Amino acid sequence: xxxxxxxxxxxxxxxxxxxxxxxxxxxxxxxxxxxxxxxxxxxxxxxxxxxxxxxxxxxxxxxxxxxxxxxxxxxxxxxxxxxxxxxxxxxxxxxxxxxxxxxxxxxxxxxxxxxxxxxxxxxxxxxxxxxxxxxxxxxxxxxxxxxxxxxxxxxxxxxxxxxxxxxxxxxxxxxxxxxxxxxxxxxxxxxxxxxxxxxxxxxxxxxxxxxxxxxxxxxxxxxxxxxxxxxxxxxxxxxxxxxxxxxxxxxxxxxxxxxxxxxxxxxxxxxxxxxxxxxxxxxxxxxxxxxxxxxxx
Numbered sequence: 624x625x626x627x628x629x630x631x632x633x634x635x636x637x638x639x640x641x642x643x644x645x646x647x648x649x650x651x652x653x654x655x656x657x658x659x660x661x662x663x664x665x666x667x668x669x670x671x672x673x674x675x676x677x678x679x680x681x682x683x684x685x686x687x688x689x690x691x692x693x694x695x696x697x698x699x700x701x702x703x704x705x706x707x708x709x710x711x712x713x714x715x716x717x718x719x720x721x722x723x724x725x726x727x728x729x730x731x732x733x734x735x736x737x738x739x740x741x742x743x744x745x746x747x748x749x750x751x752x753x754x755x756x757x758x759x760x761x762x763x764x765x766x767x768x769x770x771x772x773x774x775x776x777x778x779x780x781x782x783x784x785x786x787x788x789x790x791x792x793x794x795x796x797x798x799x800x801x802x803x804x805x806x807x808x809x810x811x812x813x814x815x816x817x818x819x820x821x822x823x824x825x826x827x828x829x830x831x832x833x834x835x836x837x838x839x840x841x842x843x844x845x846x847x848x849x850x851x852x853x854x855x856x857x858x859x860x861x862x863x864x865x866x867x868x869x870x871x872x873x874x875x876x877x878x879x880x881x882x883x884x885x886x887x888x889x890x891x892x893x894x895x896x897x898x899x900x901x902x903x904x905x906x907x908x909x910x911x912x913x914x915x916x917x918x919x920x
Contacts, residue, residue, distance in 0.1 A: 624806045624818040625832055628789055629658045632732075632765040633811075635758050639738075639787040641780070643773045646795045646802055649673070649736065652769050653681065654828045656734055660686030665731035667691045667722055667763070669708060671699050671740035678736060681828050691725045699740065710744045715753055719762040730764035733757065737769040738783065747779045754786050796821050801833065 632638055638655070642648030649672070659666050660682065666689060670678055675694045679687065693708040701709030712718070722731055735741070742750055757766050772780050772792075784790050792805040801823050808816045821833045855862050864872065876882070881889075 624808060624816070625791070625804055625820050625822060625830060628791070628806070628808075629655065629830060631658075631662065632767070632789065634730075634764050636765045636788040637754060637758055637786055638765070638767045638789045639770050639784055639791070640768070641770050641772050641784065641790060641792045643771065643793075646793050648769055648791070648793045649678075650824050650828070651791070651793065651802075651804075651830070652734065652736060652767065653678065654824060654830050655767050656690070657682055657686070657828045659732050660689055663689065664764070665689050665691070665729070666734060667693065667725070667731050668734045668736060669693050669695060669713075670736055671695050671710070672737045672769075681826070691731075693721060700744065710741055713741050713745060713750070713753055715756040715760055715762070718753070718757065719760065722762050730761065733763040733766045735766065735768040737771060739769070739771040739774045742775060742779060742783070747782055751782055751786055754783070758786075796823075800824075 628638065640648040640652055640655075656666055656668065663686075668678065668690065670692055674696050675692045679690065679692065682690070695706065695708040695710070698706040699710055701711055708721070712721070718733070722733070738750065754766065754768075757763055770780065770783060788809050790807040792807075794803045794805070796802045801821055804820050804822060806818045806820065808818075810816070823831045823833060825831060
């Protein structure tokens with residue numbers, strides 16, 4: 624799935640690369656920049672964390688004419704008179720004008736290095752609103768952002784990542800030059816696909832996928848299938864019935880359930896059945912028209 628994302632992000636997509644202090648995702652971010660330039664796409668980069676030279680190191684010179692770096696690293700807060708780009712300009716109107724001034728008529732890809740710097744100086748709600756507007760505004764074809772998860776609260780990270788159509792969470796791999804990518808991809812229909820891959824980055828920023836741990840079955844030491852434990856094995860009482868107990872249970876008549884013979888006997892009494900005969904005498908003084916006549920009210 625990582626190779627599919629490198630081949631191109633869908634129009635209106637938002638890709639978040641989530642890293643931490645244990646593994647940096649900037650090299651993978653540069654790989655996405657190189658892949659977009661190889662597809663002859665216009666790429667705009669908002670550079671906050673590192674200098675322009677460090678960000679563009681290793682990129683092929685043939686694609687740099689389509690790469691537009693808006694260097695906010697020297698003055699990210701706009702303290703000088705004419706900064707190249709400042710964090711206060713992270714709004715839909717300013718970003719649209721910035722992209723249209725330097726790009727070809729076709730939509731470009733916007734790369735943000737990094738979203739963490741913007742979140743440290745802008746309200747998370749405003750950042751999420753701008754990202755959502757960029758996805759639907761049409762000024763850029765796709766957005767790729769780097770997010771340092773250990774710099775923010777869990778709620779802030781969750782809010783930004785929920786906007787992403789694709790999320791790559793990075794962690795150190797089994798070897799020093801390897802990393803593990805946990806990928807979550809959400810399609811427009813609402814379907815969510817997840818995968819986990821181990822990869823390595825080469826010197827020319829090419830991603831080499833080594834294995835897919837989540838798609839491979841786990842090997843058993845004895846070569847057989849794992850035996851499921853029976854939770855009823857060591858109980859002090861029996862939860863199951865034997866064949867004779869089950870047969871006796873089925874023959875046992877249920878209470879308040881009359882058989883056909885018993886119903887017939889009750890509805891059609893025979894000659895030997897008992898009856899109650901009542902003949903009122905004079906002391907009863909029972910009047911059918913006024914049954915309560917004997918009461919002193």
